[in-house]
Amino acid sequence: MSETRMDGCRARAFALSMLLMIATYLGVERSHAADDIPEWRKPWYQEQAPFRIFGNTYYVGTRGLSAILITSDAGHVLIDGTLPDTASLVAKSIRALGFRVEDIELIVNSHTHSDHAGGIAELQRLSGASVAASAEAARAMERGRGERNDPQYELGDTIPPIDKVRVVRDRETLRVGKTEITVHYTPGHTPGGTSWTWTSCEGERCAKMVYADSVTAVSDDSFKFSGDARYPSILADFENTLRTIESLPCDILIAPHPEAVDLWSRLARREAGSKDGFMDRGACKAYAQAGRQRLHARVEREKAQQHQQP
Numbered sequence: 288m289s290e291t292r293m294d295g296c297r298a299r300a301f302a303l304s305m306l307l308m309i310a311t312y313l314g315v316e317r318s319h320a321a322d323d324i325p326e327w328r329k330p331w332y333q334e335q336a337p338f339r340i341f342g343n344t345y346y347v348g349t350r351g352l353s354a355i356l357i358t359s360d361a362g363h364v365l366i367d368g369t370l371p372d373t374a375s376l377v378a379k380s381i382r383a384l385g386f387r388v389e390d391i392e393l394i395v396n397s398h399t400h401s402d403h404a405g406g407i408a409e410l411q412r413l414s415g416a417s418v419a420a421s422a423e424a425a426r427a428m429e430r431g432r433g434e435r436n437d438p439q440y441e442l443g444d445t446i447p448p449i450d451k452v453r454v455v456r457d458r459e460t461l462r463v464g465k466t467e468i469t470v471h472y473t474p475g476h477t478p479g480g481t482s483w484t485w486t487s488c489e490g491e492r493c494a495k496m497v498y499a500d501s502v503t504a505v506s507d508d509s510f511k512f513s514g515d516a517r518y519p520s521i522l523a524d525f526e527n528t529l530r531t532i533e534s535l536p537c538d539i540l541i542a543p544h545p546e547a548v549d550l551w552s553r554l555a556r557r558e559a560g561s562k563d564g565f566m567d568r569g570a571c572k573a574y575a576q577a578g579r580q581r582l583h584a585r586v587e588r589e590k591a592q593q594h595q596q597p
């Protein structure tokens with residue numbers, strides 16, 4: 288390399304580092320990053336005004352990622368933390384409802400991908416809450432990454448590691464004040480996936496609430512739901528999960544991705560005056576059935592591809 292070209296390189300590198308410094312200083316670094324976010328993911332970062340779903344259950348997530356607050360006089364439960372970058376929006380929503388982030392006693396999670404567990408470390412730091420998870424999810428939380436049996440492992444997703452995660456058993460009931468929330472191991476989308484059920488009341492009327500984990504059979508390019516040495520029982524586990532979800536007492540279904548349970552049209556229905564806009568006793572069955580159809584279609588595709596290989 289000639290000296291002049293070297294100088295040119297240095298000058299460019301210097302100019303670039305100055306630009307980066309100025310950009311960081313002005314806080315435009317993040318908005319530049321936002322330009323790189325694909326259109327379909329933008330709602331994940333979009334602020335959403337919090338609202339009551341039913342009784343003591345509130346939506347405190349972003350437009351595209353759910354976070355649920357279940358309140359009580361003796362402390363709150365938070366389900367899911369959204370992304371690392373949007374944990375502050377969750378905290379802001381909780382405060383906007385008039386609750387204290389410091390009053391969260393327990394944080395739980397649907398699954399350990401960054402769009403649902405990424406904000407938990409920060410929300411734990413802000414609240415001092417304890418975190419509870421299934422055995423597989425607890426390992427992933429503590430190491431900040433799932434293991435090779437996660438169908439999306441090779442996509443390289445990571446989360447800020449979460450300290451001191453308490454392992455809870457399948458069907459165990461956790462108590463915070465008057466809130467009783469039950470653990471349902473629902474592996475499939477990830478090996479540690481978990482769904483949660485509780486009851487919320489408005490006066491005499493009570494609703495069976497379900498936060499069902501994602502049931503999409505999505506993976507990196509290498510994983511096979513039809514049979515993979517890294518997670519040999521995945522298909523049977525996934526089918527079992529779908530049976531679990533469809534058999535839950537289910538008046539109001541919420542899920543990590545709100546559009547997967549028509550949350551926004553349900554909210555619109557309620558805002559249009561239908562008091563029970565969120566209620567749909569068939570929602571868990573429909574959600575499980577849609578997941579089953581996608582899983583079977585995926586397995587068929589994998590088998591067809593195997594046949595094509597020489």
Ligand SMILES: [Zn+2]
Pocket residue numbers: 398400476501
């Ligand atoms: Zn996921």
